[in-house]
Amino acid sequence: MTAPTSDGDGTRCVRAGLPEPAPGDPFLPGPVFAAPYHLDPRQGPAASPNGYGRPDNPTRRLLEAAIGELEGGDVRVFASGQAAITGLLLALLRPGDTVLLPADGYFPVRAFATDTLAGIGVRVLFAPTAGPYPSFEGVRLVLLETPANPGLDVADIAALARDAHAAGTLVVVDNTTATPLGQRPLDLGADLVVASGTKALTGHSDLLLGYVATRAPELLEPVSAWRTTTGAVPGAFDAWLAHRSLATLDLRLARQSANAAALARLLADRPDVTGVRWPGLPGDPAYPVASAQLRRVPGVLAFDLGSAERVARFLLASRLVAAATSFGGLHTTADRRAQWGDDTAPGFVRLSCGVEDTADLVGDIAAALDALDT
Numbered sequence: 001m002t003a004p005t006s007d008g009d010g011t012r013c014v015r016a017g018l019p020e021p022a023p024g025d026p027f028l029p030g031p032v033f034a035a036p037y038h039l040d041p042r043q044g045p046a047a048s049p050n051g052y053g054r055p056d057n058p059t060r061r062l063l064e065a066a067i068g069e070l071e072g073g074d075v076r077v078f079a080s081g082q083a084a085i086t087g088l089l090l091a092l093l094r095p096g097d098t099v100l101l102p103a104d105g106y107f108p109v110r111a112f113a114t115d116t117l118a119g120i121g122v123r124v125l126f127a128p129t130a131g132p133y134p135s136f137e138g139v140r141l142v143l144l145e146t147p148a149n150p151g152l153d154v155a156d157i158a159a160l161a162r163d164a165h166a167a168g169t170l171v172v173v174d175n176t177t178a179t180p181l182g183q184r185p186l187d188l189g190a191d192l193v194v195a196s197g198t199k200a201l202t203g204h205s206d207l208l209l210g211y212v213a214t215r216a217p218e219l220l221e222p223v224s225a226w227r228t229t230t231g232a233v234p235g236a237f238d239a240w241l242a243h244r245s246l247a248t249l250d251l252r253l254a255r256q257s258a259n260a261a262a263l264a265r266l267l268a269d270r271p272d273v274t275g276v277r278w279p280g281l282p283g284d285p286a287y288p289v290a291s292a293q294l295r296r297v298p299g300v301l302a303f304d305l306g307s308a309e310r311v312a313r314f315l316l317a318s319r320l321v322a323a324a325t326s327f328g329g330l331h332t333t334a335d336r337r338a339q340w341g342d343d344t345a346p347g348f349v350r351l352s353c354g355v356e357d358t359a360d361l362v363g364d365i366a367a368a369l370d371a372l373d374t
């Protein structure tokens, strides 16, 4: 059911992708578990939208309709964000092509590029999310990740898309951190959106999901064909759980963002915390572009506690901050990224605000930091 564009975010989330109401039917139909489906003995697969589970699943299609409404494009969901991103890059790039990737973006994407993409003859270039960017001449595809994970720099999607398109370069935006409520890259000129739905989009820390969105059928087609060939599809139960979780996206983001605003202020005022980054904090290097581009600021912030030992003591002293990777979930979590082998400093922390009460979270984190030096 297509929502009129005048609907607010909460209304759009709660209705996204739901079938037309019918008496006796549930609001969101339960997951359809099927590998093969019954076929019409005479017409075969032509008679039904469902023939085999790898290309066809009605639960997955409803989720794709829902995310498609929020992003403003046609969507294919994948088994994980990595399945979506690597699938998109492998489906669209050919040996001899040049790809430009964020130097400060999601670490496994960079590792995949320098390993697998370079290995099949794709030339891999990197640019920092905040710029400067090299000339797009000769670049087949640029991937922007904004806000970037984990450093939270921001790229000006509309300006970069103009420059890239002038050179014939395809523009892809990783919308994981912002979610489609934070920004709609396709409206800002991107050709494709790719994202992990594992994070804030679904937000319950209980599933992996990825998706690609686009308005260009000639770009959707190779991505769909790739997914069918490689089989990188989410299962029906995960697709259903994801759809169920989407309904509360507006509410979750509102609390997460409010919590991040309060924590950013707390952390920025403390001499024992350095390098505080949150794109919504006036004075943050990303603030000017972020405040023009983002409809809401993500509930993720970054800072440095100086050493691995101080991060461990902070986590042990806190009652409400769980040590865990990933972000965007209901529970506040913090991750010392260097423990995963990425290129951040040993005391660098990415903190993801949950939906706890702001006063409880601020009090708990202030107390945990106070305990560090006692």
Ligand SMILES: *Cc1c(COP(=O)(O)O)cnc(C)c1O
Residues within 6 Å of the ligand: 080, 081, 082, 083, 085, 106, 145, 149, 174, 176, 177, 195, 196, 197, 198, 199, 208, 209, 210
């Ligand atoms: C987590 C993440 C991914 C990968 O997603 P998975 O669902 O974990 O495979 C890609 N890009 C960004 C920005 C991410 O944060």
